[in-house]
Amino acid sequence: MSTSETTPTPRPDAADTAREASPNETATSATSTPASGDEATADTTRVPRLDEAQRRIADRVLTDLAGAGARLRADQETAVAALTVPGARALVVQATGWGKSAVYWVATALRRAAGAGPTLVVSPLLSLMGDQVAAAGRAGLVAETLHSGNVDEWGVVEARLRADEVDVLLVSPERLANPGFGRRVLSGLRGRLGLLVVDEAHSISDWGHDFRPDYRRVADTWRDLDPTCPVLATTATANARVTADIANQLGPATLVLRGPLARSSLQLAVVPHLDPLARYAWVVEHLRRLPGSGIVYALTVADAERLTEAITAELGPEAPVAAYTGRLPADERARLEQDLRDNRVKALVATSALGMGFDKPDLGFVVHVGPPPSPVSYYQQVGRAGRGIDHAVVVLLPAHGDEAVWEHFATSTLPDPRQVEAILAALREAAPEPLSVVAIEARTGIRRGRVELLTKQLAVDGCVDRVDAGWVVTDVPWHYDAAHYEGVLAQRRREADIMRDYIAGEECLMALLQRTLDDPDARACGRCSACLGRLPDGLSERPGPDLVLRIGARLRTRFHELPPRRMWPGAPYDRRGRIPAGEAAETGRVLIHADAPEWRGNLQRFAADEPDAELLGHAVRILADWRTSWPSRPEVVVAFDAEGHPRIVEALAAHLAEVGRLDRAALTVRSAEEVGADPADGDAGGAVEAAGWARRLLLASDDEARIRGRWVLLVVDASSTTWAPTVAASLLRSHGAAGVLPLLVHRRP
Incomplete structure (x- = not known):
């Protein structure tokens, strides 16, 4: 069902276009950021003005x-x-919809008219x-792009x-790290780049909310290609500290333009006092009432998938939705984004993978x-x-338990010195031969996603280099700062405290967000739930209790597969490489996946x-479903108490055996202690955990x-890494x- 009949009508001044501004839209500060990071008012008299020929092009x-009559605003012209x-060097920090892209299209046109080379947009x-x-x-x-989705077009x-x-080449920051791209493309742009644009520039700063190490290569790319090339960095979400950090990376005398x-x-609005399952029901109950089409954000992939299933089961074609996560292929994500733009879905239920870059001017709602x-x-x-x-x-x-996810996010991009040293040791051992990410994972036992993040961070520090066949170590020593x-x-963690204040709703919600972004124009909006002292019209605080029960019962019928590990982790575990077929587990099942709200009391x-x-x-229902796909019916149940739940493991094994x-x-x-082993979390080294289990497990x-x-049938109580069932x-x-058919009671997040 299309939702177009309820889609709000866009204003004529749709997002990211330039127009004549009303007086309250021109309150823009121009600042230069010295090396200390303290902002000071810039001498904008040194910024040239456009001449008549340039103005005609603009x-x-x-x-x-x-459309006709559109003109640059004063701050855009600056x-x-x-x-x-x-x-x-210019850094533009302006709200979404201000017209940042119009700045670099006009600047590109002016630079090209003056005989400069193409613009590179990261x-x-x-x-x-x-x-x-x-x-x-x-x-x-x-404009052209070069990315993994259009390989067939690269030559042209x-x-x-x-x-x-x-005139314009658009690339991802990850593309800058590709050796082939450097040889074929960047070397050809050396000395002739007309303009470098860094979009969503807060990602340059590890003080920003979406730090991406590959962005740190942008400054190196610019200096290598042409240090005289003008640079424009843009973002809508940078506070003063992030702004100063970005400006310092761009260099002295960076012009900073910040607006309200x-x-x-x-x-x-904030709807307080819901438990995790009740907020699923709240979304189901309110989705059809919300204006137009929109986005429902979830903190985890599991939440996005569960909530999508709950909505679809209850509402069906009345409110079509789809789950959108970073696990989907790029072409599938692009298709879903277009479905939302065209109002073929009421909402995408998304993780943070849907964020920067998505543009739908008439998006009617966002629910978190x-x-x-x-x-x-x-x-953002x-x-x-x-x-x-x-x-x-x-x-x-909000709901109880969210803060555990916050803590994970707070620490997940920070390097662990033990992991870094393990990666560097593996690369030194292999030198001069490069190692792929898969090979590093096999040698260190560190999960692949973590290896990818850490090698990129090491590359930023100059300690490793990426070559065609993988990664090699350099002679630059690594120092943990x-x-x-x-x-x-x-x-x-201070930002997490601000989110607690936002949830508490004791002051204007918009003003709090503005102050967090160091906006001097922060003031009460008069329309949020804190200002009104109630929820906006049409929103209720609690969903119907019958709906909550129905959603919980339905979600408790689902199960998750437990894919077997394929590779041994390597030292200190005494084995590496592919796990032989004669020792590998079959695809297993999970009773409770992560922090599933439908199992909250059971957890x-x-x-x-x-x-x-x-x-x-x-467990019995899962086995009944599983038997249609397992290679053979189990004949014996083996109980394995891996994480201190002996009564549960014994009860399950006894019940299933009966x-x-x-x-x-x-x-x-x-x-x-008996064997001198210390099973550790897989992020701290899966090889350590696997080696510990190998020493601890015996079979009479x-x-x-x-x-x-x-x-x-191997019944295991809990694991986050799955090394326990793998070694067993x-x-x-x-x-x-x-x-061996593993049945894991709880796969911890």
């Missing part, structure tokens, strides 16, 4: 972009004029590149670049099922709504090691006889088990 571009000077998302290519075309510019695009037939960040089209850990990140996400309409609804649904990272962590009982009749019944008429066996788990001779030649399955297979 007017033509803006007419093509926004930015454009500054970029006509070789070596200029942009964070493929979807944004598509939008920008279209916008550049409307502005009369020829690169030939057009060499022939100077391209209030969004008069947004009506902010759990707040992000940073008010700056929150402002809610800023997707109401860009080209007069009114959009923004709702936050503990004081810096402690400061970053402390700042992130509390699980933590207390209290057997749960409902959980026993769920229901399925299976034999019984058990693994002996020796204490870590009587139990060995019971499993020999038979299929085993290998042990059972090595003692003669024909196959």
